[in-house]
Amino acid sequence: MTESLGLAELLDRYQPQGPAEAADHARVLGLVGAADPWDRKTPLHFTASALIVHPTTQRVLLRWHARQQAWLHVGGHGDPGETLPLEIALRESREETSLRDLVPWPTASLVHLAVVPVPASPEEPAHEHADLRFLLATRSPDLALPENPESPLVWLSSAEARQRTTEENFRETLDRAGRLLAAAG
Template sequence: MSLHDDAVRTLREYTDPMGPAAGQEGREEQEELRRAYLDHLAARPDGLWKSCSAGHLTASALIVDPERERVLLTLHRKLGMWLQMGGHCEPGDGTLAGAALREAAEESGLTGLTLLGAGSPVRLDRHPIPAPCHWHLDVQYAALAPAGAEVRISEESLDLRWFRYDEVAEVADGSVLRLLEGTRALLGAPSPHPA
């Protein structure tokens, strides 16, 4: 199965782990994005690659600490924002989930990460980016860090830091907060902030 085939399968099977807690508007937004991503891939065989100027899928992962009390965020070097780990798919990636894990490991220095939620995406998030491309169609996952692992700042980051769930709203944007809410729902943890 090609990465393109895996992406189509992943998106066809995607359901928002927030379920009814996402509210009608949240569920409709995720369904609209799911259809838009599938349409994008159907229209553009290169829709996974950075070279696709109409936009391309990316894969990211929010890393949760072993105690499930904090998340690891990176201060992105180019954007100057606290974000989850993630980035572009590469030719060696066999699956979107694998691309998310690869990016998370590269940007955090952590080995032994495992995806939560049976390896299914937590959220979809579409955001504009500067030309020559126009959109990142991010497929977002959650990953659990192994006990005792130490982070290492990559060249793509200015800083890496663990944040308690209740601290994320102080540093991150709405996209990261929504990913955190989805991750907490996946973990069965109560949400401190309504989505």
């Protein structure tokens, strides 16, 4: 059984890489004591996501996000009552890819923390996500199915995925995953 850490312990154990991530880390630590740090109505709130990897082929799975108009990873908001970041990332990943064999890889540790601006939409004002990113592995990449036609999925090498995305913060996640995949290969 994988240990799922609560928000405070996960962030306490995490070692940011570089000054930008250290600043984001320091900023979001203040959210930990909030009544609901996952509350979508607050201008800055937590989300949990994952880059799904297939270690055997060293490929990663990207999902088209229509709202952001970008190829990104999977993940999203916690549902009411959810508080464990890894469990949220696993649920969201299963919902968005139909993959049922997902496991934390190479460990259950947080791989990247990024504060990401989210543009306004007709449903909500502009806000920010404190995105907690994990790596999840599958043994059955061919079983990945998009949750809807507007959100296609594609398997790519880390380098190809880096070229496909427009988001610099996600390129950092891809770089970290690529190094881990190369080391495991």
